[in-house]
Amino acid sequence: MLRENINKALTEAMKAKNERAVSTLRMVNSGLKNADIEARGGGKPPLDDAAVLALLQKMIKQRQESVELYKKGNRPELVKQEEEEITIISGYLPKQMSEAEMGAAIDAAIKDTGAAGMKDMGKVIGALRGKYAGQMDMAKASAAVKAKLTG
Secondary structure, eight states, X not given: OHHHHHHHHHHHHHHTTOHHHHHHHHHHHHHHHHHHHHHHHTTOOSOOHHHHHHHHHHHHHHHHHHHHHHHHTTOHHXXXXXXXXXXXXXXTSOXXXXXXXXXXXXXXXXXXXXXXXXXXXHHHHHXXXXXXXXXXXXXXXXXXXXXXXXX
16 A cells, blocks of 8 residues: 555656655665565565555654764755655655653553563563554654653
8 A cells, every 4th residue: 555655656756747756756666675575585575564664764764864964064955855855755654643642652552561660661662563653753662661661
Protein backbone atom coordinates (compact mmCIF):
# COMPACT_ATOMS: atom_id res chain seq x y z
CA MET A 1 0.00 0.00 0.00
CA LEU A 2 2.70 2.46 1.02
CA ARG A 3 4.82 1.55 -2.02
CA GLU A 4 1.84 2.15 -4.30
CA ASN A 5 1.32 5.61 -2.79
CA ILE A 6 4.98 6.45 -3.31
CA ASN A 7 4.89 5.27 -6.94
CA LYS A 8 1.68 7.22 -7.66
CA ALA A 9 3.23 10.33 -6.11
CA LEU A 10 6.34 9.83 -8.25
CA THR A 11 4.23 9.70 -11.40
CA GLU A 12 2.33 12.84 -10.36
CA ALA A 13 5.56 14.66 -9.52
CA MET A 14 6.98 13.75 -12.93
CA LYS A 15 3.87 15.08 -14.67
CA ALA A 16 4.04 18.28 -12.59
CA LYS A 17 7.77 18.60 -13.31
CA ASN A 18 8.52 18.86 -9.57
CA GLU A 19 12.21 18.01 -9.71
CA ARG A 20 12.80 17.88 -5.94
CA ALA A 21 9.89 15.48 -5.39
CA VAL A 22 10.94 13.32 -8.35
CA SER A 23 14.54 12.99 -7.14
CA THR A 24 13.48 12.36 -3.54
CA LEU A 25 10.88 9.73 -4.44
CA ARG A 26 13.31 8.01 -6.79
CA MET A 27 15.83 7.92 -3.95
CA VAL A 28 13.15 6.38 -1.68
CA ASN A 29 12.31 3.76 -4.32
CA SER A 30 15.99 2.98 -4.72
CA GLY A 31 16.33 2.46 -0.96
CA LEU A 32 13.29 0.18 -0.97
CA LYS A 33 14.65 -1.89 -3.85
CA ASN A 34 18.03 -2.23 -2.16
CA ALA A 35 16.35 -3.37 1.06
CA ASP A 36 14.22 -5.87 -0.89
CA ILE A 37 17.32 -7.27 -2.60
CA GLU A 38 19.07 -7.58 0.76
CA ALA A 39 16.03 -9.33 2.27
CA ARG A 40 15.78 -11.69 -0.70
CA GLY A 41 19.45 -12.60 -0.25
CA GLY A 42 18.63 -13.59 3.33
CA GLY A 43 15.65 -15.67 2.19
CA LYS A 44 13.11 -13.18 3.50
CA PRO A 45 10.06 -11.76 1.67
CA PRO A 46 9.98 -8.15 0.37
CA LEU A 47 9.54 -5.44 2.99
CA ASP A 48 6.10 -5.04 4.51
CA ASP A 49 4.62 -1.62 5.36
CA ALA A 50 6.13 -1.63 8.88
CA ALA A 51 9.62 -2.22 7.46
CA VAL A 52 9.02 0.46 4.81
CA LEU A 53 8.07 2.91 7.60
CA ALA A 54 11.26 2.04 9.47
CA LEU A 55 13.29 2.67 6.31
CA LEU A 56 11.58 6.03 5.76
CA GLN A 57 12.30 7.04 9.35
CA LYS A 58 15.93 6.08 8.87
CA MET A 59 16.10 8.23 5.73
CA ILE A 60 14.61 11.19 7.61
CA LYS A 61 17.08 10.75 10.47
CA GLN A 62 19.98 10.73 7.98
CA ARG A 63 18.73 13.96 6.45
CA GLN A 64 18.31 15.59 9.87
CA GLU A 65 21.94 14.74 10.65
CA SER A 66 22.98 16.19 7.30
CA VAL A 67 21.05 19.40 8.04
CA GLU A 68 23.01 19.84 11.27
CA LEU A 69 26.31 19.32 9.48
CA TYR A 70 25.39 21.69 6.65
CA LYS A 71 24.33 24.35 9.16
CA LYS A 72 27.72 24.06 10.87
CA GLY A 73 29.40 24.26 7.47
CA ASN A 74 27.38 27.36 6.51
CA ARG A 75 25.76 25.70 3.46
CA PRO A 76 22.20 27.13 3.41
CA GLU A 77 21.42 25.80 -0.09
CA LEU A 78 22.14 22.23 1.05
CA VAL A 79 20.18 22.76 4.29
CA LYS A 80 17.17 23.84 2.21
CA GLN A 81 17.50 20.79 -0.07
CA GLU A 82 17.68 18.34 2.85
CA GLU A 83 14.74 20.00 4.61
CA GLU A 84 12.64 19.73 1.43
CA GLU A 85 13.49 16.02 1.23
CA ILE A 86 12.52 15.55 4.89
CA THR A 87 9.15 17.20 4.18
CA ILE A 88 8.50 14.96 1.17
CA ILE A 89 9.47 11.73 2.96
CA SER A 90 7.54 12.71 6.11
CA GLY A 91 4.37 12.86 4.04
CA TYR A 92 4.38 9.05 3.94
CA LEU A 93 4.71 8.54 7.69
CA PRO A 94 1.68 8.25 9.96
CA LYS A 95 0.84 11.23 12.16
CA GLN A 96 3.32 11.44 15.03
CA MET A 97 1.99 11.03 18.56
CA SER A 98 1.98 13.97 20.95
CA GLU A 99 3.99 13.83 24.18
CA ALA A 100 0.82 13.06 26.16
CA GLU A 101 -0.25 10.29 23.77
CA MET A 102 3.25 8.81 23.88
CA GLY A 103 3.23 8.88 27.70
CA ALA A 104 -0.12 7.10 27.79
CA ALA A 105 1.09 4.48 25.28
CA ILE A 106 4.24 3.89 27.37
CA ASP A 107 2.20 3.51 30.56
CA ALA A 108 -0.09 1.02 28.82
CA ALA A 109 2.87 -0.95 27.43
CA ILE A 110 4.51 -1.12 30.87
CA LYS A 111 1.23 -2.36 32.37
CA ASP A 112 0.60 -4.87 29.54
CA THR A 113 4.11 -6.36 29.71
CA GLY A 114 4.18 -6.38 33.52
CA ALA A 115 7.52 -4.54 33.46
CA ALA A 116 8.93 -4.02 36.93
CA GLY A 117 12.43 -2.70 36.30
CA MET A 118 15.19 -1.98 33.83
CA LYS A 119 15.55 -5.66 32.98
CA ASP A 120 12.11 -5.45 31.32
CA MET A 121 12.90 -2.40 29.18
CA GLY A 122 13.40 -4.51 26.03
CA LYS A 123 9.92 -6.02 26.38
CA VAL A 124 8.33 -2.58 26.69
CA ILE A 125 10.23 -1.12 23.71
CA GLY A 126 9.38 -4.22 21.65
CA ALA A 127 5.70 -3.81 22.46
CA LEU A 128 5.82 -0.12 21.55
CA ARG A 129 7.61 -0.85 18.25
CA GLY A 130 5.08 -3.49 17.33
CA LYS A 131 2.05 -1.39 18.12
CA TYR A 132 3.17 2.16 17.27
CA ALA A 133 5.71 1.74 14.46
CA GLY A 134 6.24 5.06 12.72
CA GLN A 135 3.99 6.96 15.10
CA MET A 136 6.53 7.84 17.79
CA ASP A 137 10.18 8.74 18.01
CA MET A 138 11.69 5.59 19.52
CA ALA A 139 14.69 7.48 20.91
CA LYS A 140 12.37 9.71 22.96
CA ALA A 141 10.22 6.72 23.88
CA SER A 142 13.25 4.79 25.05
CA ALA A 143 14.35 7.65 27.30
CA ALA A 144 10.82 7.96 28.72
CA VAL A 145 10.55 4.20 29.35
CA LYS A 146 13.93 4.22 31.09
CA ALA A 147 12.84 7.15 33.29
CA LYS A 148 9.58 5.42 34.24
CA LEU A 149 11.22 2.08 34.98
CA THR A 150 14.02 3.57 37.11
CA GLY A 151 11.96 6.20 38.89
